[in-house]
Amino acid sequence: MDEIFQKLIANDFSDLMGLTGGVSVPVSESLVNEIIQAALRGNKTIRSCRVALHEQNRASVHLKTTLLPWPLDLKLKLDGSVDFASFASPKIRAWLENNRLLGSLAAFFNALPEGVKLYGSQVVIDLGSFLQTTEQKKLLNLIKAVDIRTEPGKVIFDITIEVD
Numbered sequence: 691m692d693e694i695f696q697k698l699i700a701n702d703f704s705d706l707m708g709l710t711g712g713v714s715v716p717v718s719e720s721l722v723n724e725i726i727q728a729a730l731r732g733n734k735t736i737r738s739c740r741v742a743l744h745e746q747n748r749a750s751v752h753l754k755t756t757l758l759p760w761p762l763d764l765k766l767k768l769d770g771s772v773d774f775a776s777f778a779s780p781k782i783r784a785w786l787e788n789n790r791l792l793g794s795l796a797a798f799f800n801a802l803p804e805g806v807k808l809y810g811s812q813v814v815i816d817l818g819s820f821l822q823t824t825e826q827k828k829l830l831n832l833i834k835a836v837d838i839r840t841e842p843g844k845v846i847f848d849i850t851i852e853v854d
Contacts, residue, residue, distance in 0.1 A: 699825050699828050699829075702828065703828075703832065703853045704853075706853045707853055707854070708853065709851070709852065709853040710850075710851070710852045710853075711850070711851050711852075712848065712849065712850050712851075713848075713849050713851075714846060714847070714848050714849075715846065715847045715848075715849060716844050716845075716846045717844060717845050717846070717847065718843065718844050719741065719742060719743045719843045719844060719845075722741055722743065722845060723739075723740055723741055726739050726741060727739075729803065729805075729820055730803055733803050733804075734756065735755050735756050735757055735802075735803070736753065736754070736755055736756075736803055737754040737755060737756060738752075738753070738754045739751065739752070739753050739754075740752045743840045743841070743842065743843055743844055743845055744840060744842055745840060745841055745842055746840070747767060747768040747769075747770060747838065747839060747840050748765065748766065748767055748768070748787075748840065749765075749766045749768060749784070749840065749845075750763065750764065750765050750766070751763070751764040751765075751766060763788075764786060764788065765786070765787040765788045766784040766785065766786060766787065766813060767784060767785045767787055768782070768783075768784045768838055768840065768845075769782070769783040769784065769785075769838065770837060770838055770839070771835065771836060771837050771838060772817070772835075772836040772838065774833075774834070774835065774836075778816070778818060779816055779817055779818025779819070779821075779830070780817045780818065780830070780833075780836075781814050781815060781816055781817065782814075782815040782817065782838070783812060783813070783814055783815075784812070784813045784815075785811055785812055785813070786808075786811040786812075786813060804819055805817075805818075805819030805820055817830065818830070832851045832852065832853060833849055833850070833851055834850045834851065834852045835849070835850040836848065836849050836850075
C-alpha cells in the first residue's frame with residue numbers, strides 16, 4: 691500500500707485527475723496544543739504556549755518566552771478562512787484583540803517562532819513553514835480552500851480538495 695501512495699505522490703496525483711472532495715475536520719483543543727508543542731520543540735525563545743479555543747473564531751494564547759520577564763496572555767480573532775492567495779504558501783491570519791504592545795514587543799525581540807509573524811495587530815501563521823517533506827507540500831497543494839470555525843474546546847476545518 692505504501693508503494694501505491696508513494697507512486698501517487700511522485701506522479702503529482704495525476705492518476706486521480708478530476709478528484710474533488712470536501713471534508714470537515716474537527717480538531718480538539720488538546721490536539722491543537724500537542725501540535726503546537728511539537729512545532730516548538732527546539733525553539734530557544736518559547737518556554738511554553740497554551741491555546742484555549744472559544745466560540746465565534748476566538749482563541750486565547752498563554753505564551754511564555756525567555757526574552758520577556760512576564761507571560762503574554764493574548765486574545766485572538768481568527769479569520770474565517772485560510773488565505774491561499776498570499777505569496778509563497780497559505781496563511782492563517784488572526785487579529786490581536788488585546789495586549790498589542792506586548793505582542794509588538796515579542797515580535798521586536800524575535801520571540802515568535804519561525805513561521806509566525808506580527809504585522810501591527812495581525813498575526814500571520816505561514817503554513818508552508820511547518821511542512822518538512824516534499825510529500826507534505828504536495829498534499830498541501832491539493833487543498834483549494836479551508837474555512838475555519840471554532841467552538842469551545844475545538845476548531846473545525848472545512849476543507850475542499852481538488853486534483854486538477
